[in-house]
Amino acid sequence: xxxSSQWATxxxxxxxxxxxxxxxPDGAEVHVAFSHVLPFSHVLPKKMQGGQLKATVVEVSYGxxxxxxxxxxxxxxxxxxxxxxxxxxxxxxxxxxxxxGESFYEAPNGVHAISANASTTQPVKFLAYFxxxxxxxxxxxxxxxxxxxxx
Numbered sequence: 001x002x003x004s005s006q007w008a009t010x011x012x013x014x015x016x017x018x019x020x021x022x023x024x025p026d027g028a029e030v031h032v033a034f035s036h037v038l039p040f041s042h043v044l045p046k047k048m049q050g051g052q053l054k055a056t057v058v059e060v061s062y063g064x065x066x067x068x069x070x071x072x073x074x075x076x077x078x079x080x081x082x083x084x085x086x087x088x089x090x091x092x093x094x095x096x097x098x099x100x101g102e103s104f105y106e107a108p109n110g111v112h113a114i115s116a117n118a119s120t121t122q123p124v125k126f127l128a129y130f131x132x133x134x135x136x137x138x139x140x141x142x143x144x145x146x147x148x149x150x151x
């Protein structure tokens with residue numbers, strides 16, 4: 001069984017950023033703000049059992065004009081912008097800009113063609129809330145065919 005610090009390190013590594021929280025080559029900073037295995041409970045309906053689930057909250061920051069490479073999240077994501085403006089586009093959906101105080105939802109396995117700071121002068125900071133199976137990485141490389149438009 002992995003310890004909390006091992007999960008935190010795994011989460012950072014799977015996001016493709018440095019575990020130290022220092023600026024990554026693409027200008028992003030990431031750290032796990034919270035991670036907790038959800039408990040098993042006999043009083044919850046079977047589909048709500050936490051015996052296989054873990055909730056993780058990740059804080060992501062992009063400096064001015066910062067962005068991350070194309071990626072995908074195997075689990076659903078709920079995001080909340082703390083400051084600045086986040087420009088995002090998931091394959092098959094229109095590009096969107098979310099500002100401080102706004103939230104968004106991403107379905108599992110959507111490919112992020114764009115995840116970037118919408119500003120060239122101000123940073124952006126947002127929280128990404130994941131609920132995943134214990135062993136599921138938070139972020140993975142997109143399928144090869146999605147990077148080439150299916151060619």
